Amino acid sequence: REASREACEAYDREHVTPWIIAKYNTSVFKTNQLNRDLGYLRCTMDTYEDYLRVVDVYQNIPDPVNVSWVTLVEKLATLVGGPGFKLAKGKRKQGSELTLGTAQLGMKYGIANRYGKPTVPEAISLIHKAIEYGLNSIDTARGYGEAEYRVGEALKGSFAGKARVVTKLDPLAWLGPDQSTPSIAAAVEASVYRSCRELGLRQLPVLLLHRWAHRHAYNDRIWQKLLEMKEEKVIGLLGASVQSPEEALEAIQDPEINQVQLPFNILDWRWRKAGVIQALEERQDLIVHVRSVFLQGILTSDPNLWPKINGVNAREIMAEIDELVKTLNRKSRADLCIAYVRAQPWVDSLVIGMETLEQLEENIRLFQNKPLTIEEAGTVEAKLSEANAPEELLNPALWAQGTG
Numbered sequence: 520r521e522a523s524r525e526a527c528e529a530y531d532r533e534h535v536t537p538w539i540i541a542k543y544n545t546s547v548f549k550t551n552q553l554n555r556d557l558g559y560l561r562c563t564m565d566t567y568e569d570y571l572r573v574v575d576v577y578q579n580i581p582d583p584v585n586v587s588w589v590t591l592v593e594k595l596a597t598l599v600g601g602p603g604f605k606l607a608k609g610k611r612k613q614g615s616e617l618t619l620g621t622a623q624l625g626m627k628y629g630i631a632n633r634y635g636k637p638t639v640p641e642a643i644s645l646i647h648k649a650i651e652y653g654l655n656s657i658d659t660a661r662g663y664g665e666a667e668y669r670v671g672e673a674l675k676g677s678f679a680g681k682a683r684v685v686t687k688l689d690p691l692a693w694l695g696p697d698q699s700t701p702s703i704a705a706a707v708e709a710s711v712y713r714s715c716r717e718l719g720l721r722q723l724p725v726l727l728l729h730r731w732a733h734r735h736a737y738n739d740r741i742w743q744k745l746l747e748m749k750e751e752k753v754i755g756l757l758g759a760s761v762q763s764p765e766e767a768l769e770a771i772q773d774p775e776i777n778q779v780q781l782p783f784n785i786l787d788w789r790w791r792k793a794g795v796i797q798a799l800e801e802r803q804d805l806i807v808h809v810r811s812v813f814l815q816g817i818l819t820s821d822p823n824l825w826p827k828i829n830g831v832n833a834r835e836i837m838a839e840i841d842e843l844v845k846t847l848n849r850k851s852r853a854d855l856c857i858a859y860v861r862a863q864p865w866v867d868s869l870v871i872g873m874e875t876l877e878q879l880e881e882n883i884r885l886f887q888n889k890p891l892t893i894e895e896a897g898t899v900e901a902k903l904s905e906a907n908a909p910e911e912l913l914n915p916a917l918w919a920q921g922t923g
Contacts, residue, residue: 552589557596572598597887605653606886614656614683616861617886618808619649620872621659625666637874639669645876646673650681652883658780658808658870659718660687661710662729667717675719685778685808686714687729687760688745703737707744711753722752725778728759731766734773746775758806762914764793771798771805780870782811784818785840785859785899786908799865810870812860815915819852826918828911836906843902847895854885859899861890 522531522538531538564570576594580586606615624642627635637645646657646669659666667686674682689710694703714723726745728734733741748754758778761767767790770776779799783790790796799807817825818840822833840852849855860869873879891899911917 553592557592560592560595562595597884606883614868615654616868617654617882618656618658618685618868618870619646619654619682620810620870621657621666621670622663623872623874624663624669625659626664635874636664639665639672642669643673645873645879646670646682647678648876649879650678652879654883655682656685656868657682658685658810660727660729661689661714662687667714671718671720679719683724684718684720685725685727685758685780686718686723687727688733688741689713690729691733691741698737700737700740703740704744707741708748711745711748715753722755724755726754726757727778727780731759731761731770734759734769742775756806762916764789764795767795768793768798771795771802776805778806778808780808780810782814782913783809783860783863783866784812784814785856785903786814786818786836786906787811787913788900788904788908789910789913796863796865806867807865808868808870809860809863809866811913811915812856812869812871813853814913818856826912828909828918830909831912836903836908839902839906843899847891847898850885850888853881854888855899857882857885858888858891859896861886862893862896 522535526532526538528538562573562576564573572595575598576591577583580590606617624637624645657670659670661667670684674680674684688707691706691710694706698706711723711726714726715721728742735742745754745757749757756777758776758780759766759770760780761770762782767779767781770779781790781795799805813819817833822837825831825833837852840855843849844852844855847855847858849858857869857871860866871882873882
């Protein structure tokens with residue numbers, strides 16, 4: 520109103536804020552009425568598409584004159600494809616809070632996977648749409664079938680450089696126990712350069728060991744070759760995908776490890792009991808990505824899909840999860856699972872695999888919601904710690920032995 524009264528220049532009267540910024544030397548409006556930063560939103564009406572977006576915002580608003588601006592901003596933020604339907608940055612600048620897992624894009628993967636491997640055009644379209652929604656971190660691996668190739672095809676042209684790729688060394692299962700040093704070096708080089716070729720990159724931004732055993736295998740010769748390739752700038756950062764607390768603690772103590780990926784979800788208390796979380800909090804330089812947020816989909820699925828494991832009552836566990844969804848006023852089981860992991864201060868990004876556009880948009884929508892508070896996370900832990908999930912449930916690699 521002050522600007523309306525005092526601004527005289529045509530430019531100031533058209534654009535409103537330049538006069539305010541010039542007089543008060545600020546470009547930020549701070550309010551306590553929003554629970555997160557929505558400064559990236561755009562509600563200017565310059566085009567027909569802008570007009571349609573505003574129409575969508577006002578859909579089902581019974582009193583458009585007296586409705587709160589907070590209500591309108593929150594609705595704008597959740598419009599699919601709208602300016603606010605974006606992922607927020609993670610706790611570090613290296614990537615978004617959600618990382619696209621690509622195992623499902625390269626092969627049939629996951630006990631709850633209902634759709635199978637998408638076609639190449641479908642996979643590329645999914646990756647492009649994820650990037651448009653603000654996702655800038657992609658997780659893949661040599662061992663994920665065609666995943667690296669499909670990611671590489673997606674990151675061409677105008678999408679080149681739009682996402683930071685994390686890939687993993689080949690599992691090297693064919694290497695025998697008595698391999699010579701030249702053979703080991705050749706196997707490592709073959710994996711790294713094949714990843715570069717498939718991804719269309721001269722340097723792999725992040726390379727993880729797919730098997731922690733490779734860190735010390737063959738008298739450290741695999742690791743030494745990777746360090747040489749990092750020195751040659753073929754690899755940016757080195758890290759490890761770990762499965763157990765013991766592996767995690769070893770990786771955390773290794774100063775040459777820059778990034779760790781580990782499984783974690785609302786049933787997995789192994790890391791806290793073993794002191795892994797405390798160790799992670801003490802290594803502030805370490806980037807931590809978390810996978811298995813939905814435990815390959817079973818935490819959001821019908822109990823009949825769960826592997827049959829002695830001592831595990833899937834229906835009882837799911838009933839407790841459903842009760843927490845109601846108690847904490849969450850949208851769904853998936854919302855609870857994501858909100859709990861996002862509440863952990865040591866987690867930088869959640870690796871979630873998707874094979875359809877609908878799954879992508881649902882996950883982006885869930886990331887618009889607030890993470891749990893410390894107190895709410897404590898409620899989850901108090902409720903579910905008694906489930907005492909065994910290793911046979913928490914490690915999908917063991918499900919074959921435990922299924923009936």
